[in-house]
Amino acid sequence: MSDFPHLALIRRLYESRMAPEITAEVMAPELVWDITPGFPNSGVYHGWDSAAKDFFGRMTPNYESFGAVPEEFYADGESHVFVYGHYHAETKTGNKADVRFIHLWTVRDGKAVSMRQAADSHVLQEALKG
Template identity: 75%
Template structure:
C-alpha cells in the first residue's frame, strides 16, 4: 500500500538527511519545533531558521554524528504523522548511543507546521556526560 501524501512529505525530510533544499520546500514559515523537557537544549522553537541556529547550532558541536533513524510511519485523518525511530549519536568523546524517539508531525497544505518530540533523554545525557 502506498504512503499517504502526508507520510510522503515527512519521509522525504528524513530520507534527505534534512537537506537544505528539502527543508526549504517542506517546512512552513510558521513551523513550531517542540523538544521534550530534559533533552539537550529542549524548548519550543519557531521557524526553521530558529531551529537550525538555536537548536541544531547549539547541540551539534557536541557530536561527531547525530541523526534520526526512522523506523515506522503512521498517519491519522487529522493531518498528523507519527514517526517511531531512534537517534544514532556519537559524541566528540567517542561515546555512542541509540535513543528511541517518537515524532508527531502536523501537516497543513502540504507543509510541516509542527513537530513534537518525545525521546529518552536520559540515555543521550549519559552519552554526553560519560
C-alpha cells in the same frame, strides 16, 4: 496508509537526512519545533531558522555524528504523521548512544507546521557526560 500525501512529505524529509533544499521546501514559515524537556537544548522553537540555529546549531558541536533513523511511519486521515525511530549519536568524546524517539508531525497545505518530539533524554545526557 502510504497514499496519504502528508505521510509522503514527512518520509521525504527523513530520507533526505534533512537536506537544506528539502527542509526549505517542506517546513512552513510558522513551524513549531517542540523538543521534550530534559533533552539537550530542549524547548520550543518557532520557525525552521530558529530550530536550525538555536537547537541544531547549539547541539551539533557536541557530536561527531548525530542522526534520526526512522523505523516506522504512521499517518491518520487528517494531518498527522507519527514517526517512531531512534537517534544514533556519537559524541566528541567517543561515546555512542541509540536513543528512542517518537515524532508527531502536523502538516497543513503541504507544509510541516509542527513537530513534537518525545525521546529518552537520559540516555543521551549520559553519553554527553564523557
